Each structure stands twice: as structure tokens, then as C-alpha cells.
Amino acid sequence: MVSEMTATVQTAAPAKTKQLTIPIIGMHCANCANTIGRNLKRTPGVDQVNVSYANERAVIDYDPKQVSPQQMIDVVKDLGYGAALAEADLPIAGMTCNNCANTITRSLKRLDGVLDVNTSYASERTHLTYLPSMVEVSDIKRAVRDAGYKVIEVEGASEQEQVDAEQAARNAEIADKRRKVIVGAVLSTIIMILSMAEMVGIPLDFPGRLWLVAGLTAVVQVYLGKDYYVSAWKALKNRTANMDTLVALGSSVAFFYSLAILVLGLDPMHYHVYFESAAMILTLITVGKYLEARGKGQTGDAIRKLLGLRAKTARILRGVGARTEEVEVPIEDVIVGDIVIVRPGEKIPVDGVVVSGASAVDESMLTGESLPVAKQAGDTVIGGSINKTGSFQFRATAVGKQTALAQIVKMVQDAQASRAPIQDLADKISAVFVPAVIVAATLVGLYWYFWGAAAYYHHESPLGVALTFFATVLLISCPCALGLATPTAIMAGTGVGAEHGILIKNAEALQRASGIQTVVLDKTGTITKGKPAVTDIVVNGEWSMVNGQLSIANGVNGTSPHAPRPTPPAQELLRIAASAEKVSEHPLAEAIVERAKREELALSEPQAFDSLTGRGVEATVDGHAVVLGSPALMKERGIDAASVQGEIQHLQDEGKTVMAVAVDGELAGLIAVADTVKESSAAAIEQMHRQKLRVVMLTGDNWRTARAIARQVNLNAEQEVIAEVMPGDKAETVRTEQAAGRVVAMVGDGINDAPALAQAEIGMAMGAGTDVAIEAADVTLMRGDLRSVPQAIELSRRTLRGIKQNLFWAFAYNVAAIPIAAGLLVPFLGPGFKLNPMIAAGAMAFSSVFVVSNSLRLRRMKL
DSSP states (O other): OBOSOOOEEEEOSSTTOEEEEEEOOOOOSHHHHHHHHHHHHTSTTEEEEEEETTTTEEEEEEOTTTOOHHHHHHHHHHTTOOOOOEEEEEEEEOOOSHHHHHHHHHHHHTSTTEEEEEEETTTTEEEEEEOTTTSOHHHHHHHHHHTTOEEOOOTTOOHHHHHHHHHHHHHHHHHHHHHHHHHHHHHHHHHHHHHHTGGGTOOOOOTTHHHHHHHHHHHHHHHTTHHHHHHHHHHHHTTOOOHHHHHHHHHHHHHHHHHHHHHHTOOTTTSOOOHHHHHHHHHHHHHHHHHHHHHHHHHTHHHHHHHHTSOSEEEEEESSGGGOEEEEEEGGGOOTTOEEEEOTTOBOOSEEEEEEEOEEEEOHHHHOOOSOEEEOTTOEEOTTOEEOSOOEEEEEEEOGGGSHHHHHHHHHHHHHHSOOTTHHHHHHHHHHHHHHHHHHHHHHHHHIIIIIHHHHOTTSOHHHHHHHHHHHHHHHOOHHHHHHHHHHHHHHHHHHHHHTTEEESOHHHHHHHTTOOEEEEEIIIIIEEEEEEEEEEEESSSOEEETTEEEOSSSOTTOOTTSOOOOOHHHHHHHHHHHHHTTOOOHHHHHHHHHHHHTTOOOOOOEEEEEETTTEEEEEETTEEEEEEOHHHHHHTTOOOGGGHHHHHHHHHTTOEEEEEEETTEEEEEEEEEEEEOTTHHHHHHHHHHTTOEEEEEOSSOHHHHHHHHHHTTOOTTTSEEOSOOGGGHHHHHHHHHHTTOOEEEEEOSGGGHHHHHHSSEEEEETTSOHHHHHHOSEEETTOOTTHHHHHHHHHHHHHHHHHHHHHHHHHHHHHHHHHHTTTTHHHHOGGGOOOHHHHHHHHHHHHHHHHHHHHGGGGOOO
16 A cells, blocks of 8 residues: 655665655645754754755655664654555465564565565565655565565456465465375385384384385485475575474484484494484474464464455446446446445445345444344445345445455454564564574584483494484474464454454554453443434323314313324324424434334424524424423423423433423423433443453533433443543543553544543444544444443453463473473483484474464354
8 A cells, every 4th residue: 555655765875874755745835844854854863854845855864873764754744744655465475484484574674665574474474564666566575585485476466366366375385285294194104114113023124124214214305304495495595594494404313314324334223223203203393384384274264254255246337327237347347436236145345325225234244243234225335245135226435445344354464464562572582592492402412422322321322312312402492383372363363353343453452452451431322322312202191183183181172983093192292293393403303303204104394493592493383383392491481391390300310301392382292312322231331340340431411311321331320430521531531540550441433532542552443433533443343332342352361361371382382392302301210211303393393283273262262
């Protein structure tokens, strides 16, 4: 994604200086240029700056050892001007451990213009932020290839074709590993039988037996070992080492030592051969890699499910008037404004607004809402959701990468590619782990060659003993478990969240959310529906109107056996009130009219309409003078409301706005309107309380209304409610909670919630909210259901627990296994406690599989 501003870097004349040219967006006068120039000049490491308002460029000479392009871009941004960047997300093939990911990251960071790189071994992708006129995507791909890895791509392919190509490449890799596992298992079994039959009393010795074993082992070394040797060689060329270096060294030592004994004709009884170990090492490691690849693929299932929702074609109307025709086109050809036709059972191809027809739409894969959502003219539809029953037409409002589905996919991909702070220690250890293990294995080998063998294995060759311990230490060490511990859990957790309509911006937010202690809820649109609705209709006595005659108290006057059946009084009261309010634009008036329409009441056109600002309205409906407004307006007009004063007080105590309705000078009844509480809010708050969370409701309403809402959702009005809060003071409330030492989550949906969302450690925006609120939030709740809040917190807690379990296993395994492999138990328990290299290889493979499998358990969590 490239935005409206680019930058160019080239090597300047001085040997240690570079030149950065930034086209600036947003300057309005020469003073803007001077402001940018002054601030850049103050930056340490900047030698010269020339900012031109005429051509909107800043040319900077700087010392790259003191200041980076990113720091200078940040200076421009902090001044209120743009510094747009490009992003690239590339699928990578050929990584075998976390060290491979580190190698790719280092190679890409060496490119001028690359600002940030995050390469994930778990997702097998690299995500970059770069300056597009300093470096091109082709340069980035070349750097990946030069490092010894492959970028999966299809020239000229659409986004869907690119995704399909990536999946095909991943499947081919898994299939290749499966074939190698089968071949390795068959050959290794034969090698084990030929090598060890006599040890279990089976006479299987014959001339050339060891040569046959050596030949079969060589096949395993070539067919299964090729990938490890090639990867180790690439790592060596990049002056680094990876897990494949350990595997290649370990299996090579076992194979070539054994081959040398055979070629030199030495006595196998004194100089043991390890052909079976060499073969089983590669087979067991490959089994582990196969299971690991399958597991990693499953952690990314959520993305593939989302991508699978996209329709491939759309049926649209083209032409004008009589020449309009229905045409089926690829989804890439749909443009904003097209009229799209959707039939029962079809996927909705893009986002839009229904213009005709009605249906029920299944949005569960996007929002987590299990029930189909009714759609009619004026309602929005989301691309990727499934039409269930009726047919309808809608006007496309967003296509391509602007659709909600595309943005959801990008958000989940970004989250899965991001790094959690808890990963830092593992990454630092992984970076030096393999070289440290090689050094440790070498020292162990030297010890056993010069001292240990004579003390405990005097009947064996010291070289053979030393090489056995050397190979065992190499093979039991598992850097992969460290590299996979965090990202696989993050991928699984964010995937589960996406399936439940919980979109997490990045891994850091997921980690922070696990420590939430206080949840601050903005009332409107979060606890409540955010839209006024009629809650109560109270009729004064037996009021009704029949044939235009008003009747109050006992019975209906002026009727006869042949008179039309009276309309129920409450409906008639609602009809008259809605008719009077029909032309008003006040939110309370709209709530009354909407309720009348829902009950399919026939409204009349009001005459002599007059809006009384802040008090109510007056109008003539069907020849009757109607006054509708506050109880104070009734008193002003001399209308007696004493008979319903108790009801007015009761409704107001419940936090409802009460409007009295008078017809022809007589009080007809009351209509109460309120922003009603969502059906799920009370259950959601109860669940948060069970999670030991402090819940605080913020509202700008008066305390009477706030207490009424609090009672409905079981909040303590004295301790958990803050009323009469001005919109600008919401962030201050969050700061107050933080000052008390609490980790705060803010949940809101409006523009005025954005500062509070940004202030909180975790901002959660309801999916039905404004773009500003969603942009400021760390978590987006697509359903707009408050139950998603405790679900998001539970998701983060369980994901972090999984990460800690993985890291504990990865560290504990290596801390315990390496000393045992080095022979620590031999002096205490005897020579029999020397670990066989193939057992070490099996343990290494199991360690990675354990971590991936533990992360996969998260996919089954119930929120």
C-alpha cells in the first residue's frame, strides 16, 4: 500500500553521508517549509536541510550512524505533515527454523529504504515497511532470494490467485515432506534390522552386511538430508547458523565416522558404527518437520476461511433503461455504484446498500453473530456474507481492498505477523542459540575424547565416544521450539478471535489485554442500543377515538352496533402522536414514528405543525388539536396531568424521557422514550464481574437516568457509575483509573470516545461505531455485542497462558536436555546413561511438535 508521499535516498558525496529527499504533503506556505527545516536541522546527525515550498520537497544530508530515515520521517509527522510509506507482505518458502527468519530480516534491513521488517517462521511471511522510491519490491524479492530463500508469487496474478498459489506451494511442501517420511521410515527400519538384529539374538550376519547398511544410509543421507545440507550451506554463506546446521553436523558425524571405520577396515566391535543412528536422525527430524508444517498450516486456518468467503463473480446490471441487462463479471470488474443482483444461497460479492428486495443474510463468519440478519431497502450488506432466503439488489459502495472483508483479512494478517513483547527474550536467545550449542558440543566432545572416554568407556574408541556425545548435544538442542512458542499461539489466538468477530490489531495488544483490571464502558451504543425507542405507552383512562369522536373514562361515546370496531386505545394514541411528529426531525420524534410504522399504523398528514424548541410540538391531526411534549408544556397549556403524575414520576425514575399527549385540550396519555439497554448487556457485565474485573459505566446523562440504567445491568450506582461526564472528560476518567494503578480497557463507539480509547492500555471499539473510534482502538468488536468484551479478555488470557506454557517447555526442555546429552548422568548413574543420538533427534523433533500442538489447542477454546 503506497500513500501520497514518497521518499528518495541516494549516496551523497561525502563518504559517510547520505542524502534523503522527502516530498512533503500538507505545506500551505513558506513558513511551513521553514518550520520543517528548523526542526530537521535540530536533529542530531543531520548536516544540511533544504526544504522547498515550491516543489514540496525536503533534501537532507545526514550521517546514517547518528540518525535513521525513520527518525527524520517521525520529525515530519510530529510537525503535522505526512510521511507516507509503502508496505509489502510476502509469503516465503524454505525457512526451517527461527534463525532462517532472523537471516531474512537481517538481509532486508541492509537495504537502503527498508524501515522495518518482521519475518515470522510460524506464518512463513515477511512484512516490511519501506520508502518506495528508495527501494522497489523487486529489490526486496532479490534480497530474499540472495539469502537463500524463495518468495512465492505468480506473475500478473490477482490477489485470490496469489493466495491460491501460496497455498498450493505450502501443500506441495507438506506432500514432499510426507514422501520423505515414508521413504525414510522404510529405509531406516531396514537399516535398524540389519544393524541391530544380532543384539536381540537374531542371526542376520552375512558378507557385505555393513556395506549394504552403509549404502542404504547413503540413500537416506542424500534423499532426506539434502534439504538440511543445502540450508546449512546457505546459512554458512550468510555467516550464520540455523537448526539445519545442527542436523547436518549431527547426522554427518554419525555417517562419515561410520563410513571411515568401514573403509579403513577397523574392528566394528571396538570402533562402533552408527549407520542406524545417522538414518534415524534424519527420519525422526523429518517426521517432526512434517508434523510441524501441518500444525503451522492449521494455525492459519482462520485466514484461509476468511479468504474463502470471497465470491469469484458478481451478477450486475449494465446499460440504461430498456437496454439494461444482467451480466456476470469477475469480482475484480465490479465498481462502486454498480447495481448487484443476489439470489438465495449466493455469496454477496462486495459491500453495498440494499436498493430493492428483502432477505435474511448470514454474517456469522464475519461478525460471529449466529442468527441471520434481516435486510431490506436502505440496509448495508457485507461482501462475503451469504444470502439465505429472498432475492435483492444492492448498490456497491466498496470494492477490492476497501471492502470490510478485505480489511478484516488484512487486520488479522497484520496481527499474526506482529511480535508480542513476551517474544523478545526468546528471539534474543534464538539469535545466539545455534552458535552457542555448536561451541558447547565441541567442548563436550573434547572433554570425552581426552578425559571421559578413558574413565567410563575404556573399551571403546575415544574418538567414537567423543563424536557420539558431540552429535547428541547438537541434535537434542531445539531452537525451533523457542522460535515457534509465541507466533504459533498468536496465530491461533487471533484466528479464534476473528471467528468470533473479535479483531485484534497486533500481538502487543493481545498480550496487554490479558492484564486488564478495569473495563470502562461508554453507555451510549455500548451498554445501550444508542438509538431512542418507545418503551411505554400509557393511556389516560379508557381513552380512544372512534369516527373522530373523543372518548375519555367510561366507555366509548357515539358508537352503535353498526359503528366500526374501535382501535385499541394505545395504538390510537401512538397513531395520533406519530402523525403529529411525522415531519419532525428530532430523534425522539423519529422513535415514535418508527414504532408506529413497525406496528403498521396508517398515519395522517399533520396540519398547522409548530415545533416548540426544547418543549414539544403542536399540530392538527384529522381535525383535532394535538399537543405533544414535556409535562411542563402540558402545564403551560393548562392541561391537567395530575391523574398521571405518579406514572410520570415512575417512568422518569427509570431514566426514560416522558412525553404527554393531549387531544383537543384533554390529556390522552403518555409516551415514554429511552435509549434501551441491549439484551446482552446485563449478561456481559455479569461475566466481567466473574472475571474479577472492575466495571465502570460512563455517561453524560443525569444521575437519575444513569442509576436507572445501572439497575438494569446490575451495576453498583455508587461505585461503578460516573454520570454527567462531558465528552471531552472521558479520557480523564481513564487517567484517573490508571493513576490508581489499574490496567484499563475503554469500550466505546463514537468519535468523542477516540481520545479515551487511545488513552487506555486497551481500546475496544464496537464494530457498528465510527471509523475514528475503530482507528483509535486496539480491538474491534464486529458484533457490537457487549459479550464480546469478556470474550476478548478471556481470549487474550488463554492465549498468553498458552505462550507461557510454550516458552516454559522450550526453555525447560533445552536446559534439561543439553546437560543430559552432554553426559551429565554418566558419572552418577553409570556408562549406560549415555544418550543415543537418534533418541536425541527424536526428542528434538518432539519438542517442536509439542509447541505447535499446544498452540493448536487454542483453536478449540470456547469463549
